[in-house]
Amino acid sequence: MIPYKEKKVISIGTVTELTGLTERKIRYYEERGLISPKRTERGTRKYSFSDIETLMNIADKREEGVQTKEIKKDMDNEKKMANIRDDLLRGQLNAHFNLRR
Amino acid sequence: MIPYKEKKVISIGTVTELTGLTERKIRYYEERGLISPKRTERGTRKYSFSDIETLMNIADKREEGVQTKEIKKDMDNEKKMANIRDDLLRGQLNAHFNLRR
């Protein structure tokens, strides 16, 4: 199971088609730290399917009038929560298997 | 579960990096019917992760000296076998659920 979803291989032109956003917006959201495309040696941006999903969520939030700063805060928060959840789960699994030893 | 693997969004330059093949070879294998990238309105080729896997298999076969015609025959055959298998499975499932009715 290779993580195709996270592989950064899509150029910005294709992203505009997939998301309906302009290049300008996409680059601006990067500037604000909402997404982090990879750069080729030459400097062209490469996005993953995951980035595209994020961009579509951003587009929805922006339509609701949410500012990029707010969107970023929410996204960072979600990641934090996910990490806490994963840490807890890991801890429980470890405790479980340690007890069984 | 979106089929990222089949979505044709990768341009040929990225494919050369991912597969190690030259553009010439990639286009030639298309000419021989081994792969079928999508074309944008403007005419640039777009490949899927699935296409990339196919290309890597082709590269291996070519190194073994297998001709493209032979490779195509094998690939077509594999697809045929997969279809037969799927048809059989579908038939069994249908029979199963019909009997239960």
Next chain:
DNA sequence: CGTGTAAGGAATTCTGACACG
């Protein structure tokens, strides 16, 4: 048959800036 290469054109992508608000 399979692949390299030079050729010329057309579209892509990038950055920094000015604009409006």
Next chain:
DNA sequence: CGTGTAAGGAATTCTGACACG
């Protein structure tokens, strides 16, 4: 703050062809 646009350069991609074998 968020986005549009014109500007100029650099790299990408395409096709058809000649080459070698």
